[in-house]
Amino acid sequence: MADSKQFSYDGLFAKSAPAPRASGGAAKRGKYDFAVAYPDPDSIPFDGLMEGLKQGLDEEGRDLALYAPPQGYGPLREFITEKMARDRDIHVTPDDIVIGDGSGQPIHMLLEVLVDPGDVLLTDDFVYTGTLSQMRRFQGDIRGVETDGDGMVPDALESAIQQASGEGKKPKLIYLIPTFQNPQGWTMPLERRQAVLDISQKHGIPIMEDDCYVDLRYEGDDVASFHAMDDTNSVMYVASFSKIIAPGMRLGYLTAPPELLSRALAAKSGGSANYFASFAVHRYVTGHLDGHIEEINDIQRAKRDSMLAGLGENFGDKAEWSSPEGGLFLWLKMQEEADLLSIRDDVLDSHDVGYLPGPNFAPDGVSGRNCARLCFGYNTPDEIYDGIAALAQAFEQQGVL
Ligand SMILES: Cc1ncc(COP(=O)(O)O)c(C=O)c1O
Known part of the structure; x- marks a missing residue:
């Protein structure tokens, strides 16, 4: 094909256009995926x-x-x-x-x-x-x-x-x-x-x-x-x-x-x-909805309890976390100096545990570096328990626990 000058969209974007967002490959997920608020995949009523x-x-x-x-x-x-x-x-x-x-x-x-x-x-x-x-x-x-x-x-x-x-x-x-x-x-x-x-x-x-x-x-x-x-x-x-x-x-x-x-x-x-x-x-x-909700809530309750048990055993009094009556996640708060944002990728690579750090949820985009959201919807209760132990180990290695 003859050389053709490629068209450029530079200068055409509306002033109000959002900043670019990467398309294609999904973000890397951990084996212990506490990052995203997925519901339980096995209870989708196919x-x-x-x-x-x-x-x-x-x-x-x-x-x-x-x-x-x-x-x-x-x-x-x-x-x-x-x-x-x-x-x-x-x-x-x-x-x-x-x-x-x-x-x-x-x-x-x-x-x-x-x-x-x-x-x-x-x-x-x-x-x-x-x-x-x-x-x-x-x-x-x-x-x-x-x-x-x-x-x-x-x-x-x-x-x-x-x-x-x-x-x-x-x-x-x-x-x-x-x-x-x-x-x-x-x-x-x-x-x-x-x-x-x-x-x-x-x-x-x-x-x-x-x-x-x-x-x-x-x-x-x-x-x-x-x-x-x-x-x-x-x-x-x-x-x-x-x-x-x-x-x-x-x-x-x-x-x-x-x-x-x-x-x-x-x-x-x-x-x-x-x-x-x-x-x-x-x-x-x-x-069918009421029965289905009852069923998924029994499953998710067990997952929440497993995460709470894991946190109690592995984090003890070195962290604080919320104890939700429902939903799909809890909020973990480490000591003030901990920086869970900068260690997130290392924790994912070394221990296969994903989470989202506090600044993702902060209106100013920077507060809450010592906090993280942990979702318990996706993994099984046993995996969640193991994943929290792995998270504690990773945090220890990173010097934040
Ligand atoms: C608080 C809240 N609102 C709204 C949504 C949007 O969900 P969807 O568009 O799938 O209904 C979410 C998804 O995680 C959420 O957490």
Whole structure:
């Protein structure tokens, strides 16, 4: 082929384009993979999903020829409203729901319609990376608010709002994962929720409630959702099938007041969430979801207990960790000088243990070097126990334990 001058995209990127992201090869995973919040791979209900898909295709498969309404598959939206009413005391209609590509897309849609560059966004001091990167994508001024074992500290929230106000800014929203928080594992008790809600309402700042893990409860009682506690339309709510069926299904959902939902819907790309997956999930969850959740929670409880036992035996009083009542991870805190970020790759190479260090979850991108999130969803209980022993050995060799 003759030499051809290759086209260059230099200078063409939009000013608001995100920074490049590496494509291709997945990040190296450890044998003991405590890095990513996977659910248990062996309990994905393949047979039930296959059957559900077949039934859905038999009954409505011809609809795949159509471009479906962007809010998503109606019967699945109906199921979601019934589940939300029963489990979370949230009473909305299927018209108030948008199904998205996981709950990540609904979060993106909300941020897209709410956030201008420089807007102050309040989050927990360590918080889910996916939302943080979307907030950065829209150039929010993300401010982490101090938390303790019960979640966001109300006085600290009040101070953060006052500080923004002193700068002439009113925060745009407060993002909360009140149940089995990612990455810290705590659940915010009712009184704390009420205190945070009171502050948000007093200042007229909406809450984005992310209830992604709420069904994965291994002990204790459910706590009311912010959405159910609020009677002023100031809470938007997202949740997902990722952690109770599988992330690969890519189905999550959003409910918000109509004026916001209609704007978010306008920001939704790609039309309706996948109908093919929606058929399978809808037919499967109808009548099977409760049993399935019970089953996976028994499995995950054993995994959590194994990780807690391993930590108790290998880390003793040389570290602190959260003891979550559910979800998929806990938060490990080593002595102040430990730098779990700089040793992460060595630990992975030498001992085959993966984890995510604190700065991944910090709004400032640097705090929390002595902390790490440890997920217990993927490995078996025995592997988890061995993996924690290997982690302790690696930390000892690195001089942080
Ligand atoms: C707190 C939280 N919210 C949202 C998501 C997004 O998940 P998905 O898009 O698969 O529903 C995750 C995924 O790990 C998460 O931890």
